[in-house]
Amino acid sequence: xxxxQRLSTTQPDFxxxxxxxxxxxxxxxHAVEAAVDSILARVRHEGDRALVDYTRDLDGYHVEQAAELxxxxxxxxxxxxxxxxxxxxxxxxxxxxxxxxHQHQRQESWETTEPxxxxxxxxxRPLERVGVYVPGGKAAYPSSVLMNAIxxxxxxxREVIMVAPxxxxxxxxxxxxxxxxxxxxxxxxxxxxxxxxxLAYGTETVxxxxxxxxxxxxxxxxxxRRVFGHVGIDMVAGPSEILVICDGQTDPExxxxxxxxxxxxxxxxxxxxxxxxxxxxxxxxxxxxRLLPEMSRSEIIRPSLARRGAxxxxxxxxxAAEVADRIAPEHLELSxxxxxxxxxxxxxxxxxxxxxxxxxxxxDYCAGPSHVLPTSRTARFASPLGVYDFCxxxxxxxxxxxxxxxxxxxxxxxxxxxxxxxHARSAELRLESPDE
Amino acid sequence: xxxxQRLSTTQPDFxxxxxxxxxxxxxxxHAVEAAVDSILARVRHEGDRALVDYTRDLDGYHVEQAAELxxxxxxxxxxxxxxxxxxxxxxxxxxxxxxxxHQHQRQESWETTEPxxxxxxxxxRPLERVGVYVPGGKAAYPSSVLMNAIxxxxxxxREVIMVAPxxxxxxxxxxxxxxxxxxxxxxxxxxxxxxxxxLAYGTETVxxxxxxxxxxxxxxxxxxRRVFGHVGIDMVAGPSEILVICDGQTDPExxxxxxxxxxxxxxxxxxxxxxxxxxxxxxxxxxxxRLLPEMSRSEIIRPSLARRGAxxxxxxxxxAAEVADRIAPEHLELSxxxxxxxxxxxxxxxxxxxxxxxxxxxxDYCAGPSHVLPTSRTARFASPLGVYDFCxxxxxxxxxxxxxxxxxxxxxxxxxxxxxxxHARSAELRLESPDE
Numbered sequence: 020x021x022x023x024q025r026l027s028t029t030q031p032d033f034x035x036x037x038x039x040x041x042x043x044x045x046x047x048x049h050a051v052e053a054a055v056d057s058i059l060a061r062v063r064h065e066g067d068r069a070l071v072d073y074t075r076d077l078d079g080y081h082v083e084q085a086a087e088l089x090x091x092x093x094x095x096x097x098x099x100x101x102x103x104x105x106x107x108x109x110x111x112x113x114x115x116x117x118x119x120x121h122q123h124q125r126q127e128s129w130e131t132t133e134p135x136x137x138x139x140x141x142x143x144r145p146l147e148r149v150g151v152y153v154p155g156g157k158a159a160y161p162s163s164v165l166m167n168a169i170x171x172x173x174x175x176x177r178e179v180i181m182v183a184p185x186x187x188x189x190x191x192x193x194x195x196x197x198x199x200x201x202x203x204x205x206x207x208x209x210x211x212x213x214x215x216x217x218l219a220y221g222t223e224t225v226x227x228x229x230x231x232x233x234x235x236x237x238x239x240x241x242x243x244r245r246v247f248g249h250v251g252i253d254m255v256a257g258p259s260e261i262l263v264i265c266d267g268q269t270d271p272e273x274x275x276x277x278x279x280x281x282x283x284x285x286x287x288x289x290x291x292x293x294x295x296x297x298x299x300x301x302x303x304x305x306x307x308x309r310l311l312p313e314m315s316r317s318e319i320i321r322p323s324l325a326r327r328g329a330x331x332x333x334x335x336x337x338x339a340a341e342v343a344d345r346i347a348p349e350h351l352e353l354s355x356x357x358x359x360x361x362x363x364x365x366x367x368x369x370x371x372x373x374x375x376x377x378x379x380x381x382x383d384y385c386a387g388p389s390h391v392l393p394t395s396r397t398a399r400f401a402s403p404l405g406v407y408d409f410c411x412x413x414x415x416x417x418x419x420x421x422x423x424x425x426x427x428x429x430x431x432x433x434x435x436x437x438x439x440x441x442h443a444r445s446a447e448l449r450l451e452s453p454d455e
Numbered sequence: 456x457x458x459x460q461r462l463s464t465t466q467p468d469f470x471x472x473x474x475x476x477x478x479x480x481x482x483x484x485h486a487v488e489a490a491v492d493s494i495l496a497r498v499r500h501e502g503d504r505a506l507v508d509y510t511r512d513l514d515g516y517h518v519e520q521a522a523e524l525x526x527x528x529x530x531x532x533x534x535x536x537x538x539x540x541x542x543x544x545x546x547x548x549x550x551x552x553x554x555x556x557h558q559h560q561r562q563e564s565w566e567t568t569e570p571x572x573x574x575x576x577x578x579x580r581p582l583e584r585v586g587v588y589v590p591g592g593k594a595a596y597p598s599s600v601l602m603n604a605i606x607x608x609x610x611x612x613r614e615v616i617m618v619a620p621x622x623x624x625x626x627x628x629x630x631x632x633x634x635x636x637x638x639x640x641x642x643x644x645x646x647x648x649x650x651x652x653x654l655a656y657g658t659e660t661v662x663x664x665x666x667x668x669x670x671x672x673x674x675x676x677x678x679x680r681r682v683f684g685h686v687g688i689d690m691v692a693g694p695s696e697i698l699v700i701c702d703g704q705t706d707p708e709x710x711x712x713x714x715x716x717x718x719x720x721x722x723x724x725x726x727x728x729x730x731x732x733x734x735x736x737x738x739x740x741x742x743x744x745r746l747l748p749e750m751s752r753s754e755i756i757r758p759s760l761a762r763r764g765a766x767x768x769x770x771x772x773x774x775a776a777e778v779a780d781r782i783a784p785e786h787l788e789l790s791x792x793x794x795x796x797x798x799x800x801x802x803x804x805x806x807x808x809x810x811x812x813x814x815x816x817x818x819d820y821c822a823g824p825s826h827v828l829p830t831s832r833t834a835r836f837a838s839p840l841g842v843y844d845f846c847x848x849x850x851x852x853x854x855x856x857x858x859x860x861x862x863x864x865x866x867x868x869x870x871x872x873x874x875x876x877x878h879a880r881s882a883e884l885r886l887e888s889p890d891e
Contacts, residue, residue, distance in 0.1 A: 109868040248691040251836035255684040279877035315876040373853035380878040384866040388850035400687035402848040412838040414824035417809035430820040432545040440751040441715035442816040
């Protein structure tokens with residue numbers, strides 16, 4: 020029997036059980052903190068030497084010089100050309116769709132002129148140089164290359180530096196090909212906290228960037244948290260999660276497979292199903308039992324569902340929406356007859372996949388939006404990775420002499436109230452002056 | 456003689472001296488880290504009890520119950536009505552201008568439909584509840600109430616919770632009045648790491664928020680860094696700074712006073728002037744010596760200029776722009792004849808004050824943009840506090856049955872390449888199905 024928790028909103032301890040399921044301890048264990056602290060300090064002070072050492076010790080990849088960690092673009096291009104035509108076409112189509120979606124996110128600078136000639140505005144420009152962390156290790160994720168690098172390209176970032184761990188020096192050809200398709204500028208075989216440190220502080224070989232994006236393991240997440248302020252970061256990513264809300268009318272095998280697609284990521288991944296019909300929960304559970312043996316990653320899916328999965332029975336779809344908002348899931352599938360209506364009742368989700376024909380997997384690869392999404396209830400305040408993550412704005416103020424008098428008088432009044440004489444005098448000096 | 460460093464780009468050690476001036480150690484000292492760690496842990500686990508204790512021990516304000524830390528709206532309104540009419544008018548005019556500016560930043564959700572009926576979109580909604588930290592202590596800053604709370608209001612945030620430290624229980628009436636004008640919902644007399652902890656985790660009395668914004672001291676900054684991920688934060692603020700670029704044609708007293716207006720904040724504040732004319736730097740230095748005795752905060756200005764100030768001589772305005780980009784200042788004044796042209800050559804600044812008639816002080820109080828700006832070179836990647844800080848977006852994907860087949864085939868191909876069978880099968884199941 021497949022092991023997965025059953026919850027119902029009618030249970031007296033439902034609140035506590037839901038909290039236990041969704042609570043994520045966002046602080047790193049002290050051992051991780053200490054390790055990351057010392058890795059970052061060594062990379063900051065010893066540069067390339069530290070990168071060579073950590074890559075040998077932690078990734079089992081021996082190089083003499085840090086320069087050997089860089090993969091030249093000719094190798095990416097060769098990898099792209101060596102792909103099977105169907106793979107190449109899939110990669111390029113996905114890239115084109117991701118680019119098209121993100122073109123909608125471009126923002127324009129604006130300026131407005133007041134009657135007295137004073138101008139106000141907001142200028143938007145791309146970041147100069149960003150670092151993209153692409154996780155590797157057990158699975159290689161070419162899709163992550165597209166989903167991180169393309170929004171940066173659309174924003175107009177001048178230089179996109181990609182890092183990816185390569186245990187034993189191995190990197191999937193598809194990942195190299197994706198770097199070529201996504202328009203990455205430079206690629207280093209570096210992972211973990213040492214990669215984050217290299218991007219944040221720069222070394223003799225790896226250039227310092229202005230912002231680091233992309234998900235990684237606990238060490239990467241903690242390293243990003245630590246360098247935040249020195250460089251920008253997108254978010255501190257937790258384990259991935261899906262919440263499916265179903266009205267009980269979708270083929271149970273479809274729903275079972277959608278839950279598997281989350282659970283197969285890793286044992287911390289969370290797959291949750293909410294439905295008003297207990298019968299349907301039974302059917303999905305039976306389908307999962309039937310389908311699990313076919314899965315190549317069943318040894319990850321099974322413990323993931325047992326530890327973190329849940330089938331949740333609710334009174335109706337209205338209650339499903341309430342529960343969903345408390346979970347604030349990274350991925351939300353609305354496998355129901357009127358998904359627009361249900362979506363509108365739910366505030367917090369990274370991405371919403373609407374209707375029975377929209378499995379999360381399509382969003383993971385090629386629908387268009389980035390698959391880098393806020394996890395672990397951070398959808399309450401955070402957004403999907405987007406073009407806005409690769410731009411920064413600057414406020415513009417240009418007072419006319421007349422505007423300077425009007426506004427200077429107000430500023431001086433408030434500055435005096437705050438006891439800031441120099442602020443007040445700085446405004447007042449312009450009041451006393453004739454027009455130019 | 457007023458003590459302030461002189462630099463010139465012709466000095467052989469200019470690079471090193473500039474780096475020394477602008478380097479900011481963004482990590483908190485270990486003593487601050489440890490203190491913040493223990494304050495956050497106690498607030499998280501003991502709630503109100505910890506707030507009452509820390510407020511007594513750290514702010515010297517004794518209350519029996521945490522509920523006494525809340526100031527009811529009637530008191531804000533009374534404070535507003537008791538203001539001198541000129542002060543009230545200044546506060547209300549400033550608030551109206553800040554609101555008008557931020558209305559330009561509102562963003563709309565969008566949706567697009569593809570030929571096969573597949574819909575993609577991006578939904579933008581306000582955050583539910585935010586916390587605004589208003590620094591207190593030595594100076595009271597009603598302007599900070601406006602500059603933090605009004606962008607949140609314009610975004611449509613449902614509940615704005617303000618916290619401000621009140622040493623000995625004292626809070627400036629103008630700060631209370633500003634809370635009334637800015638549309639704050641609840642106000643607690645709480646400061647330091649304990650205020651950040653209360654907002655992040657919630658206590659019996661203080662509700663947990665989704666995001667915490669606003670500048671504070673080193674403890675507040677470190678606490679925000681630590682709770683980031685559990686809640687959103689705007690930025691980790693460092694000391695405030697101004698860079699004035701002058702062509703040598705502005706009244707030296709104006710420039711001297713603009714530099715003072717930054718230096719009077721605190722001894723870590725940085726005031727820098729760049730000019731191609733050494734003669735003008737002498738004139739400004741002479742003006743500073745002359746004007747300093749008139750300043751109410753001269754005992755802060757003098758050490759601030761000595762430790763962190765600099766007068767920098769460059770070859771021309773082109774070089775001034777290059778140096779400015781390396782400083783990436785929070786506030787940039789372009790006191791020159793063609794400020795638009797110079798502004799366009801500079802990439803990194805929190806806010807640009809253009810022309811001789813735009814002292815930073817006007818921006819601090821009433822021009823319109825928020826005065827909460829990226830400090831310490833973070834303008835390379837960060838933006839002024841704005842409406843976008845109080846909204847989050849959700850990606851929307853709705854595949855038509857036909858779209859599901861086209862996109863599902865691509866997704867399945869890429870999922871197989873990544874070795875993620877369940878992802879592939881989840882897409883493939885929909886391929887095998889007839890239209891609804």
